[in-house]
Amino acid sequence: MKERGKAIRTAALHLFAEEGYEGASLSKIAGRVGIRKSSLYNHCSSKEDLFLSLVEEVYSRYIQELKKIVSGSTGTAEKKLYSTFIATTDFITREGTGRFYMHFLLFPPSELEEKVRTRFLSFEEETNQLLLPVLKKGIADREIRDSDPSILLHAFYCMIDGMSSQMFYYPALEAAQKREHAWGIFWRGIRHGKEQ
Known part of the structure; x- marks a missing residue:
């Protein structure tokens, strides 16, 4: 039963990412998993419930990754911010998860x-609580x-958002170069010292 629920969530995430909320019907989700539509109701009460639970799951996964970077390291502010930047933009490029995240964030169902x-906004507040202390300590x-x-x-955040879009448009090598250039300019702009 647990494996079936996971398969449903994976199929739903990919279909929502590919076809949007309107295009990803419960029938299509069930078809992708190889079950009847009526069987889905053993795992979710509605398409809205399934979609919102996936939104929550994606945010929770991201917050867990961010906590590992920020809390689990004794590194410098530069190292923590850079690691956050790389992890976030990598997260966005993951098949399914990233596309779902970008789709529902930019074009949520009306x-x-x-x-x-x-x-x-609640998620952003959670990330603020993790990242502001890094900046203050720096x-x-x-x-x-x-x-x-x-x-x-x-x-x-604006750098992350901009780079997240770029990750979808450019080949991996070119996107990686752009990411390093963006980071270099950003860090030179905020680091302490006379040379900026």
């Missing part, structure tokens, strides 16, 4: 837009120039 937006340690950490975090 009937679920408010719920998705509310959950995104400033206190004189690794990062004296700045408002919230403003630095806004710039960091």
